Amino acid sequence: MRYAGVIILLVATWTTLPESEGAKILGLFNLNGRSHFVMFQSLLKGLAQKGHEVYVVGHFPQKKPIANYTDISVEGCLPVLVNNFTVDFVRDLGYVNLLDFIWKLTLDMCDTVLQQPNVQNLIASSDKFDLIITEIFGPDCFLGLAHKFKTPVISMISSVMLPWGNDRVGNPDNPSFIPNYFVPFTDEMNFFQRFMNTIVYMGTKLGSYYIGDLAMDELGRKYYGEDLPPLAELKKNTSLIFVNSHFSLNIPRPTVPGVIEVGGIHIQRGGKLPKDIEQFMNDAKHGVIYFSLGSLVRAETLPKETIDMLLKVFSKVPQRVLWKIEYSGQLPSNIMASKWLPQFEILSHPNTKVFITHGGLMGTQEGVYTGVPMIGIPLFADQELNIRNAMTKGVATLVHYESLSEQTITHALNTVLEDPSYQRNAKYLSQLFRDRPQTALETAIFWTEYVIRHHGAPHLKSAAVELPLYQYLLLDVVTAIVFLFVTISVIAYFAVRKVLTLLCGHKSKKVKKN
Structure with missing residues (x-):
C-alpha cells in the first residue's frame, strides 16, 4: 500500500501532461540569410x-547532428549571402531596391526552393504536423503547405515588425507615433516625418499586396494546386507572431495578444574566446574597441583610403582594436584583424569599451545586452533606425558613412570614451533589456507550446483581422457622421431661414398697416 500514493501521483502527472509534449513541428525558411x-x-x-x-527546411543544415532536429536541406540552391556583399553594393541598395528585393527577388527564391526534390517530396507527402513555423519577410511561399496539412502557423520576424506583418493578427499600426521599418525616425515625429511615415505606411502595405502577394498567388497555385486560396486569406490563419524587438530598446507600441516580443532570443551565453584574442583583450590596459560591419558586408571592400584612414585613427588611440576585416597588410601593434571574430564573447569581455557597428538589429541587441556603448555607421535597410533608437537611450552616437573621416570618427570615439554618461546609460539599458520574467527563448517556447496545446489558439485572434480597411479606419463611420452633420446643418439653415422670413414678413405687414 505504501506505493499506492506514488502510483496515483505518477498517473495524475501523466494525465496532466500538456498536449504539446512531443509535438511534431515543421520549420519552413526559403530566405538564405544566415543573420x-x-x-x-x-x-x-x-x-x-x-x-x-x-x-x-532551410539553407543552413546543422554541422553536427542534434537530437530531435532533422534538416530537410536546400543548401546550395541559392547563392551564399554570408560575408558576400561589398560596401558599394549595400550603399546602392536604397529603399526602392530593398523593396524590390523583398517583394520580387524573394519570390524568385521561393520558386527555386519549391522546385527542390526535398521540398517536392514534402508537398507530395501525407505527413501530419502539429505546428508550422515560417518567416515573415517577402511573399510567404510556404503558407500553402500549412493549408495542405491543415496546420496552425506561427511566424517569426528577425527585425522589428514589418508593416505587412501587422495585418495577419490585426495588430494596430498607427503611423502618427509608430515609425515604419523603412524610415529612420523615432516615435517623436514632427509634421513632415509623420507625413512621410504615413505615405510609406500606405505605400508598403499596398506594394506588399499588389507586387508580392498577387504574384505569390500565381506561384502558389503552380506548386500547391489551383484550389489554393489567395495568400491574403492564408495569412489570416497565423496564430502568433514572434518579433525580434523589445520595448526597452525599440519603441513601446500597442500589440494584440498574438504578437510576442522576443528581442535577443539569439543571444546564448557561455561561449569562450580563442586564447589569442582573450590574451589580446586581457592585456589591454586602456580597454578594447571592437569594430564590425556584420555578417553580410565585407569590410575589406571599403575604399582603400577609408581603410587607411581608419588604421591611422586606430593606431593613435591608447585602446587596443579588434577589427572584423580580412586584411593582409601590416597592422599597427594595437590592432588585431580577422575575417571572423566571436562577437558576443568579445562584447561580453569587461575590457570592451566601445562597439563600432553598422547597426544590424541583432548586433545592436548584443551591444545593449552586454552594456557596451556604440558608434553606429549605418549602411542600409533598418540600420539607421536601430542606431537612432539606441541614440534616444543615450548609449550610441551616429556617423554617417558619407561623412566618415578622420575627424568624425575621432570625435565619435572621444565622445563615447570620455563622456561617462554613455557607459552609465549602457549599463542601465542592459538591465532594462534583461529584466524579464523569462528569457526570450523561454518566452518563445512557452507561447509555441501554448499554440500547440490550444490547436492554433484562435481565441488570440483580433476581430480586426477580418475588417476591410475602410471599416478598420472607421471611414464609413466618419462618412456617416459627416453626412449626418451636414444634413442637420442644412435642415437647421433652412429652418432658421424660414423662421426669419416669416418674422420679417409679419413685421413688414405691421409697418404697412401703420
Missing part, C-alpha cells in the same frame, strides 16, 4: 531540446 536564421534556429533548437520533433 535571419540565427534567430529562428534558437527557437528550433530550444524546441528540440524540450523533446519536440523538429523538421527544418
Whole structure:
C-alpha cells in the first residue's frame, strides 16, 4: 500500500501532461540569410531540446547532428549571402531596391526552393504536423503547405515588425507615433516625418499586396494546386507572431495578444574566446574597441583610403582594436584583424569599451545586452533606425558613412570614451533589456507550446483581422457622421431661414398697416 500514493501521483502527472509534449513541428525558411536564421534556429533548437520533433527546411543544415532536429536541406540552391556583399553594393541598395528585393527577388527564391526534390517530396507527402513555423519577410511561399496539412502557423520576424506583418493578427499600426521599418525616425515625429511615415505606411502595405502577394498567388497555385486560396486569406490563419524587438530598446507600441516580443532570443551565453584574442583583450590596459560591419558586408571592400584612414585613427588611440576585416597588410601593434571574430564573447569581455557597428538589429541587441556603448555607421535597410533608437537611450552616437573621416570618427570615439554618461546609460539599458520574467527563448517556447496545446489558439485572434480597411479606419463611420452633420446643418439653415422670413414678413405687414 505504501506505493499506492506514488502510483496515483505518477498517473495524475501523466494525465496532466500538456498536449504539446512531443509535438511534431515543421520549420519552413526559403530566405538564405544566415543573420535571419540565427534567430529562428534558437527557437528550433530550444524546441528540440524540450523533446519536440523538429523538421527544418532551410539553407543552413546543422554541422553536427542534434537530437530531435532533422534538416530537410536546400543548401546550395541559392547563392551564399554570408560575408558576400561589398560596401558599394549595400550603399546602392536604397529603399526602392530593398523593396524590390523583398517583394520580387524573394519570390524568385521561393520558386527555386519549391522546385527542390526535398521540398517536392514534402508537398507530395501525407505527413501530419502539429505546428508550422515560417518567416515573415517577402511573399510567404510556404503558407500553402500549412493549408495542405491543415496546420496552425506561427511566424517569426528577425527585425522589428514589418508593416505587412501587422495585418495577419490585426495588430494596430498607427503611423502618427509608430515609425515604419523603412524610415529612420523615432516615435517623436514632427509634421513632415509623420507625413512621410504615413505615405510609406500606405505605400508598403499596398506594394506588399499588389507586387508580392498577387504574384505569390500565381506561384502558389503552380506548386500547391489551383484550389489554393489567395495568400491574403492564408495569412489570416497565423496564430502568433514572434518579433525580434523589445520595448526597452525599440519603441513601446500597442500589440494584440498574438504578437510576442522576443528581442535577443539569439543571444546564448557561455561561449569562450580563442586564447589569442582573450590574451589580446586581457592585456589591454586602456580597454578594447571592437569594430564590425556584420555578417553580410565585407569590410575589406571599403575604399582603400577609408581603410587607411581608419588604421591611422586606430593606431593613435591608447585602446587596443579588434577589427572584423580580412586584411593582409601590416597592422599597427594595437590592432588585431580577422575575417571572423566571436562577437558576443568579445562584447561580453569587461575590457570592451566601445562597439563600432553598422547597426544590424541583432548586433545592436548584443551591444545593449552586454552594456557596451556604440558608434553606429549605418549602411542600409533598418540600420539607421536601430542606431537612432539606441541614440534616444543615450548609449550610441551616429556617423554617417558619407561623412566618415578622420575627424568624425575621432570625435565619435572621444565622445563615447570620455563622456561617462554613455557607459552609465549602457549599463542601465542592459538591465532594462534583461529584466524579464523569462528569457526570450523561454518566452518563445512557452507561447509555441501554448499554440500547440490550444490547436492554433484562435481565441488570440483580433476581430480586426477580418475588417476591410475602410471599416478598420472607421471611414464609413466618419462618412456617416459627416453626412449626418451636414444634413442637420442644412435642415437647421433652412429652418432658421424660414423662421426669419416669416418674422420679417409679419413685421413688414405691421409697418404697412401703420
